[in-house]
Amino acid sequence: GIQVEQSPPDLILQEGANSTLRCNFSDSVNNLQWFHQNPWGQLINLFYIPSGTKQNGRLSATTVATERYSLLYISSSQTTDSGVYFCAVSSGGYQKVTFGTGTKLQVIP
Amino acid sequence: DVKVTQSSRYLVKRTGEKVFLECVQDMDHENMFWYRQDPGLGLRLIYFSYDVKMKEKGDIPEGYSVSREKKERFSLILESASTNQTSMYLCASSHGTNTEAFFGQGTRLTVV
Numbered sequence A: 001g002i003q004v005e006q007s008p009p010d011l012i013l014q015e016g017a018n019s020t021l022r023c024n025f026s027d028s029v030n031n032l033q034w035f036h037q038n039p040w041g042q043l044i045n046l047f048y049i050p051s052g053t054k055q056n057g058r059l060s061a062t063t064v065a066t067e068r069y070s071l072l073y074i075s076s077s078q079t080t081d082s083g084v085y086f087c088a089v090s091s092g093g094y095q096k097v098t099f100g101t102g103t104k105l106q107v108i109p
Numbered sequence B: 001d002v003k004v005t006q007s008s009r010y011l012v013k014r015t016g017e018k019v020f021l022e023c024v025q026d027m028d029h030e031n032m033f034w035y036r037q038d039p040g041l042g043l044r045l046i047y048f049s050y051d052v053k054m055k056e057k058g059d060i061p062e063g064y065s066v067s068r069e070k071k072e073r074f075s076l077i078l079e080s081a082s083t084n085q086t087s088m089y090l091c092a093s094s095h096g097t098n099t100e101a102f103f104g105q106g107t108r109l110t111v112v
Helices: none
Strands: A004-007 A010-014 A019-025 A031-037 A043-048 A052-056 A059-064 A069-074 A083-090 A097-099 A103-108 B004-006 B010-013 B019-025 B031-038 B042-049 B065-070 B073-078 B087-094 B101-103 B107-111
Touching (some): A004 A083, A019 A083, A019 A103, A031 A069, A043 A052, A043 A059, A043 B101, B019 B087, B019 B107, B042 B065, B042 B073
Parallel strands (some): A010 A103, B010 B107
Antiparallel strands (some): A004 A019, A019 A069, A031 A043, B004 B019, B019 B073, B031 B042, B087 B101
């Protein structure tokens, strides 16, 4: 099956700093999503981005499908950005979603 | 907004009990999924369904079964709960193919 790797696995930022999270995938995908898992465990949808670039406030994402990677940018980080960020992809006909390994982000004041 | 609701946030069950985890979505989505999440292992797909009464095994179906009698509801069944099924369970739904998936709030199950 498709492999999804995220880097870095852990990241500690000072509040106000910028960061880039990376997602590499091993095969062609039909779609790609970025999620933020909050401290209570819920997965919050950030971006649905099978290709191209999107922005939402301080967050933006870029997917280069031909090169099999996606990037999530967080600017001016806040303590509420802390949590785990997942990249998830699907391929094939039934929308089976495969998750990456996650990046655990801690933003300190 | 899409809403995916799981019946419980926290559950504690005894070894050997039959356990039902319920998930309901309100957006008429065809696809529904059950995942479990464990430290160091990430999210792993247990089962998914692409239509009423249809199901497909995911990556770790052993020890689980599912039921989808109505489009909006997808149930995960642990026939005889064991301690190694202590985990966070997450339900998701999506519409058709190549579309965004939405998750419920998760159920933390502890089997003692």
